[in-house]
Amino acid sequence: DVKVTQSSRYLVKRTGEKVFLECVQDMDHENMFWYRQDPGLGLRLIYFSYDVKMKEKGDIPEGYSVSREKKERFSLILESASTNQTSMYLCASTKLGGRDFGDGTRLSIL
Amino acid sequence: GENVEQHPSTLSVQEGDSAVIKCTYSDSASNYFPWYKQELGKGPQLIIDIRSNVGEKKDQRIAVTLNKTAKHFSLHITETQPEDSAVYFCAASMDSGGGADGLTFGKGTHLIIQP
Numbered sequence: 001d002v003k004v005t006q007s008s009r010y011l012v013k014r015t016g017e018k019v020f021l022e023c024v025q026d027m028d029h030e031n032m033f034w035y036r037q038d039p040g041l042g043l044r045l046i047y048f049s050y051d052v053k054m055k056e057k058g059d060i061p062e063g064y065s066v067s068r069e070k071k072e073r074f075s076l077i078l079e080s081a082s083t084n085q086t087s088m089y090l091c092a093s094t095k096l097g098g099r100d101f102g103d104g105t106r107l108s109i110l
Numbered sequence: 111g112e113n114v115e116q117h118p119s120t121l122s123v124q125e126g127d128s129a130v131i132k133c134t135y136s137d138s139a140s141n142y143f144p145w146y147k148q149e150l151g152k153g154p155q156l157i158i159d160i161r162s163n164v165g166e167k168k169d170q171r172i173a174v175t176l177n178k179t180a181k182h183f184s185l186h187i188t189e190t191q192p193e194d195s196a197v198y199f200c201a202a203s204m205d206s207g208g209g210a211d212g213l214t215f216g217k218g219t220h221l222i223i224q225p
Contacts, residue, residue, distance in 0.1 A: 103151070
């Protein structure tokens with residue numbers, strides 16, 4: 001089975017900090033994604049990557065950046081964390097078909 | 111861009127009854143429609159999907175129907191069990207599941223199975 005692993009389940013950071021969320025997949029998938037999930041808003045796409053060193057903006061990229069230096073790893077970066085970035089962050093990967101998701105990182109910005 | 115509406119936001123059914131969750135989409139070019147189940151503390155898991163060349167697909171107690179003319183698709187769960195309690199998301203994509211394109215999600219339905 002595909003395994004998508006997010007490095008932290010829970011994370012608490014302060015406003016203004018630079019925050020890194022890490023995601024690793026073990027099935028050689030080309031495509032990787034970062035979503036945020038908020039109550040009543042569903043899942044919204046932040047960034048995705050279809051190859052190493054390639055990235056594309058999703059629907060809500062403002063305040064975020066990403067890094068894909070290796071095929072299996074896709075990092076989400078909050079350049080200067082703000083309280084409105086408190087959310088559940090989900091990483092996903094796919095080759096064909098639907099997404100395989102990690103279990104999420106619940107990030108709180110104080 | 112694509113817009114996916116999902117109803118209801120909360121659905122409570124008696125154990126053993128059927129549950130139906132409905133979604134509509136706006137872009138007639140969408141051709142891939144997956145459904146995800148998210149249990150508490152877990153990421154969403156793909157449970158069934160359908161492509162636009164098919165009108166219905168079944169997998170044991172779960173079925174999905176697609177009406178391309180009306181641009182809506184539905185998830186049907188029969189003989190519901192307590193472990194069916196979860197949040198369910200529908201989604202639509204224009205890339206036939208090829209992967210790189212964005213997948214537009216509905217806002218989710220919280221399904222509660224009453225014992």
